[in-house]
Amino acid sequence: MFNGASILITGGTGSFGKNCTKHLLANYDVKKIIIFSRDEYKQFMFKQELPDHRLRFFVGDVRDKYRLKRAFDGVDYVLHAAAMKQVPTCEYNPIEAIKTNVDGATNVVEAALDAGVKKVIALSTDKAVNPINLYGGTKLLSDKLFIAANSYAGGKGTTFAIVRYGNVAGSRGSVIPYFQNLVKNGIRNLPITDQRMTRFWIGIDNGIELVMKALEFSRGGETFVSKIPSFKVTDLARAILPDCGFDEIGIREGEKLHEIMITKADAKFTREFDDYYVIYSHLDIDHVSTVLKSSGKELPEGFSYSSDSNTWWLGVDELSELCQNIKII
Numbered sequence: 001m002f003n004g005a006s007i008l009i010t011g012g013t014g015s016f017g018k019n020c021t022k023h024l025l026a027n028y029d030v031k032k033i034i035i036f037s038r039d040e041y042k043q044f045m046f047k048q049e050l051p052d053h054r055l056r057f058f059v060g061d062v063r064d065k066y067r068l069k070r071a072f073d074g075v076d077y078v079l080h081a082a083a084m085k086q087v088p089t090c091e092y093n094p095i096e097a098i099k100t101n102v103d104g105a106t107n108v109v110e111a112a113l114d115a116g117v118k119k120v121i122a123l124s125t126d127k128a129v130n131p132i133n134l135y136g137g138t139k140l141l142s143d144k145l146f147i148a149a150n151s152y153a154g155g156k157g158t159t160f161a162i163v164r165y166g167n168v169a170g171s172r173g174s175v176i177p178y179f180q181n182l183v184k185n186g187i188r189n190l191p192i193t194d195q196r197m198t199r200f201w202i203g204i205d206n207g208i209e210l211v212m213k214a215l216e217f218s219r220g221g222e223t224f225v226s227k228i229p230s231f232k233v234t235d236l237a238r239a240i241l242p243d244c245g246f247d248e249i250g251i252r253e254g255e256k257l258h259e260i261m262i263t264k265a266d267a268k269f270t271r272e273f274d275d276y277y278v279i280y281s282h283l284d285i286d287h288v289s290t291v292l293k294s295s296g297k298e299l300p301e302g303f304s305y306s307s308d309s310n311t312w313w314l315g316v317d318e319l320s321e322l323c324q325n326i327k328i329i
């Protein structure tokens with residue numbers, strides 16, 4: 001479906017954007033991929049890293065709807081990855097986070113409708129589920145804007161869907177490079193906020209795979225959630241330094257003990273497929289009931305998908321192997 005297509009990635013110079021661009025160029029005969037982001041230097045560096053005649057670079061800010069409208073002209077698919085995503089930064093600069101993550105989402109919706117884009121896939125996070133920090137709050141609003149946009153797309157045919165995943169293993173500033181650095185500097189007691197803490201494990205390739213599935217299968221209004229394993233943060237520390245001690249430093253503001261992807265309330269609107277779950281939009285209830293009756297597997301009463309109640313776990317040995325081969329992105 002991507003052969004001959006024009007695809008635009010907002011935040012195309014970020015971890016997701018760069019890896020997804022490489023995946024698309026390697027696997028499809030796309031017409032062009034437009035990288036939309038603010039910093040010309042990051043674009044310059046990406047151009048050097050990946051010289052390919054199908055790449056286009058567009059400097060712009062998602063806060064600027066006129067620039068988005070210009071960029072979306074003739075585009076078939078939009079992947080919306082531009083975001084402010086550092087929890088503390090968003091907490092201390094709330095208006096900036098709202099401008100990028102919420103106003104930016106509104107602008108992407110409007111520009112996509114005006115330009116007649118076929119599909120928009122917006123990236124979400126587990127932090128948008130029952131949010132306790134501003135980052136999660138802005139991403140929840142962004143998700144709601146994209147889902148609602150399907151109801152006012154009218155006859156234009158543009159559809160919007162969400163892909164939700166957790167912290168990407170090895171992304172800059174994440175816990176693995178942080179622990180690895182401490183160990184390199186001779187630290188033997190690793191700082192753990194709470195020894196009970198659990199997280200989901202997702203690699204960037206799984207994230208890209210799910211976005212590809214969403215592009216192929218979404219009809220509008222779905223949230224795609226990967227089926228991925230969980231791990232205990234203490235096991236991750238032991239995987240990096242087997243005889244480490246722990247310094248329990250206490251849970252930080254805006255941090256959860258366990259992450260959640262699908263709440264009990266959403267589970268009623270969710271169906272299970274082989275590698276992922278799909279939460280259907282509550283808005284278009286007639287359509288939803290038809291889909292729910294016809295596809296995927298029903299979830300048991302009281303189901304929720306959280307990092308502590310997951311049935312798939314990574315132990316120390318598996319984590320150790322994954323950490324040894326991890327690419328910092």
Ligand SMILES: NC(=O)c1ccc[n+]([C@@H]2O[C@H](COP(=O)([O-])OP(=O)(O)OC[C@H]3O[C@@H](n4cnc5c(N)ncnc54)[C@H](OP(=O)(O)O)[C@@H]3O)[C@@H](O)[C@H]2O)c1
Binds near residue numbers: 011166
């Ligand atoms: N990484 C994770 O662990 C993770 C987990 C779950 C969900 N997600 C979601 O996945 C998406 C992509 O994350 P990522 O890890 O690729 O982020 P990233 O590496 O920080 O990249 C962010 C990208 O967005 C661009 N950007 C930021 N503000 C912008 C603005 N106002 N206008 C236009 N472009 C802007 C940045 O480039 P410039 O600064 O040059 O503009 C950069 O290209 C985000 O929506 C994030 O919430 C990420």
